[in-house]
Amino acid sequence: MEERPITWGSDQAGKSSACQGCPNQNICASGAAKAPDPAIEEIRQKLTSVKHKILVLSGKGGVGKSTFSAHLSHALASDDSKEVALLDVDICGPSIPKIMGLEGEQVHQSGSGWSPVYVEDNLAVMSIGFLLSSPDDAVIWRGPKKNGMIKQFLRDVDWGEVDYLIVDTPPGTSDEHLSIVQYLSGAGIDGAAIITTPQEVSLQDVRKEIRFCKKVKIPVIGVIENMSGFVCPKCKNTSQIFPPTTGGAQRMCEELNLPLLGRVPLDPRIGRSCDEGRSFLTEVPDSPAAVAYQNIVQKIRDYCSSHSTPDDPC
Ligand SMILES: Nc1ncnc2c1ncn2[C@@H]1O[C@H](COP(=O)(O)OP(=O)(O)OP(=O)(O)O)[C@@H](O)[C@H]1O
């Protein structure tokens, strides 16, 4: 079959036969071949017990997206009255099991589906990392297989009643993003939190991510500038590690009329806590980075409580 690039929103009328089997058919802006996958309805029903669904996105890899997803989950779950679920759909590079201190854990099957792994009574986690025999195993899958795994995660995991489902995604706008948007199109996504570093190379990719959100009609909750300066633990002075682009995320948010949710400074203790599978928020709660995380999480809570989940974006 002739290969052609996927073009969002372009006029590609008459190509419906080429669309057969494409995981993006129901979100594709071309309007061709919109045969909905029955799993979308199953997922919608399954997730009626989940109040808020938040995607964590980044344009670039390594900017701190999984670290943010983990700390967002920890912070939300620090309220015992809230049930929180964290889903890692970074199929090829799952780092959530390590960051959450769950390496070596396994998923179990029960009558009502796959049981997630619990960090605490009110914080459940699911990741492909739990299905690998070793954390060093490589997952080398093409799009349809990743798509199938994401479908299973959404349809077969027994989350129970959940206030917040946080979805940690891989960097960029790849198969995993298209699948998650497709399968959650019935259940509704509250919005996306987008992580960047202050560097222009990261901001450039974030602009693409924001365009992706617009195309697939996911509201952007706001942008988080991570690794934003370094606060010296001794003198408390802030050094800009990426000085040429200081304020870059702020400017980008002003241009695009999006909220800058906050700036999280570099703090080497974050890496240490993550490597040891512990929450930095409880390890060093008074640090500038922990305070920044908490302020950002509060804005996300406020967003969710004032936000009603949209209907099917298509
Ligand atoms: N504010 C910060 N200060 C210091 N280190 C940080 C900070 N945020 C994240 N890190 C560290 O940066 C590294 C990359 O973070 P993380 O794995 O969360 O990035 P990511 O965007 O999810 O990457 P990937 O693209 O691989 O999914 C990790 O070692 C993490 O501990």
Ligand code: SF4
């Ligand atoms: S369904 Fe949409 S995304 Fe998929 S091939 Fe057709 S036009 Fe492209």
